[in-house]
Amino acid sequence: MELHGYFRSSASYRVRLGLNLKGLRYDYRPVNLLKGEQRGDDYRQLNPQGLVPALVDGDSVLTQSLAILEWLDEVHPEPALLPADPVERARIRALAYNPACDIQPIQNLRVLRYLQSEYGISDEQKKGWIQHWIHEGFGALERQLDPKPFAAGEQPGLFECCLVPQIYSAERFGMDIAEYPAIHRISQACAEIPAFVEARPEKQPDSTL
CATH class of the missing domain: 3.40.30.10 (Glutaredoxin)
Incomplete structure (x- = not known):
């Protein structure tokens, strides 16, 4: 592949x-x-x-x-990235779609470039835009997460694949995710797993280009 x-x-x-x-x-x-x-x-x-x-x-x-x-x-x-039970699968999909479909698409590169070129927003305004929508999404997620190691139980899956990149973006733009204890707990747990460590942006060959 x-x-x-x-x-x-x-x-x-x-x-x-x-x-x-x-x-x-x-x-x-x-x-x-x-x-x-x-x-x-x-x-x-x-x-x-x-x-x-x-x-x-x-x-x-x-x-x-x-x-x-x-x-x-x-x-x-x-x-498996998704649980076997249909209701649980729907719950995990809904959690995953929050960062993947609601937060990230309105803060990706082409949207930010459009806001800057067409509306002249400053870098500080761009940062505020990004932080606002992450706070909106993370606030909702925090109320939906159970006190488990991961969203579906004992192993990371689809939700964590979507959450961790959004956490990276949040921290890149100056946010402290510690104010979201459940999200922070999952972030710390993922940071101990080799699959997550090796996927980090700074580990990729084009990070130094």
């Missing part, structure tokens, strides 16, 4: 985590978002949206991080 992504992309980070938790080997193909490589003709042959990540498996090209993670769970079912 080949994973085309960017080291600091939350969506790419999610998929790295899923692949690592499954113990799957892959070749990493950097796509530099700051240089606009995602908009190049070669990359758009893989993903016409011009977004990362794209996962290539043989003749198949998979896009959209959540779709990729669910595909991984179907094709490589152990260890």
Whole structure:
């Protein structure tokens, strides 16, 4: 498999985590978002949206991080990213969609660049925008999390694949997640797991380019 992504992309980070938790080997193909490589003709042959990540498996090209993670769970079912019980599966999906669908999309690079180019927001206003929406999402999550090691029980899964990249973004923009004890507890637990350590942005080859 080949994973085309960017080291600091939350969506790419999610998929790295899923692949690592499954113990799957892959070749990493950097796509530099700051240089606009995602908009190049070669990359758009893989993903016409011009977004990362794209996962290539043989003749198949998979896009959209959540779709990729669910595909991984179907094709490589152990260890599972989602619980077996349908109600629990829906609960975990709902938790995962908070950072992946509600928080991150409105603070990604193309949205922030649009706000700056079209509305002239300053770097400080950009930071405030990001922090506001993370606080909104994390506040809701904090009320929904049980006092378990992870959202689904004893092992990390889909939710943690989506939460940890959002925590990285929050800390990058000056937020202290310790004010969210349940989220902070999960973050600390994940930090002890090799699959999460190896997926961190600074561990990726393009982090130094």
